[in-house]
């Protein structure tokens with residue numbers, strides 16, 4: 579039986595690229611999405627036509643709704659018969675300094691970026707005998723820039739959770755993180771913005787999606803790797 583991956587927020591951008599990459603490698607994919615209905619449907623059609631022997635299903639859930647989050651893993655297991663990998667990719671990335679951050683704004687980022695991956699992990703470990711989780715973090719977990727304060731704090735906490743969960747859920751589950759640097763511009767910015775930002779990093783260019791896909795492969799194939807963080811940031815975490 580083909581292995582199954584659930585990728586949260588996979589209708590577009592990095593999640594979409596991970597879904598396409600894993601499908602090419604023979605994975606069945608549970609395509610989780612929330613508002614990007616058309617992009618998710620398009621991805622399902624593309625994957626089905628390019629990989630006719632694969633299984634690709636849409637899973638819609640608002641990660642702000644904890645009851646809906648709890649249903650995701652049981653739905654995937656019912657539909658596919660197994661769940662071998664969760665990629666916690668969905669995220670919100672909203673700009674506010676600490677001074678500007680209200681509790682409601684903070685909670686919204688924590689809900690999607692931290693609480694949902696934590697709950698998915700808990701449900702997954704209850705329903706499957708073993709598995710693999712990859713948390714998409716951010717090179718910002720090492721720094722203290724506060725322009726995206728709530729986002730950065732949510733990713734720092736997810737990194738701490740990744741290590742703690744790796745210990746508690748071993749040896750049945752492996753849990754690792756991947757920390758991209760500037761990869762794709764936010765919706766209100768263009769490619770030039772990203773290229774300019776990247777000039778301040780050792781490799782002097784944006785991460786691009788390819789290094790993230792290579793890191794996904796590395797985590798999947800290295801059966802002894804757990805509680806680790808792979809930076810895909812051209813050295814940005816060092817400066």
Ligand SMILES: NC(=O)c1ccc[n+]([C@@H]2O[C@H](COP(=O)([O-])OP(=O)(O)OC[C@H]3O[C@@H](n4cnc5c(N)ncnc54)[C@H](OP(=O)(O)O)[C@@H]3O)[C@@H](O)[C@H]2O)c1
Nearest residue numbers: 587591592611612613614640641667668669714760761762
């Ligand atoms: N882009 C970068 O340069 C960069 C840099 C460092 C780290 N990362 C990390 O890499 C991952 C992917 O980045 P990205 O830029 O591709 O992400 P993104 O486009 O900002 O978000 C990915 C998806 O998250 C989903 N999402 C947001 N709120 C949701 C909610 N309430 N319920 C369910 N889904 C929700 C959205 O799904 P719908 O569209 O279906 O609503 C969205 O398409 C993220 O974890 C991010 O933190 C990215």
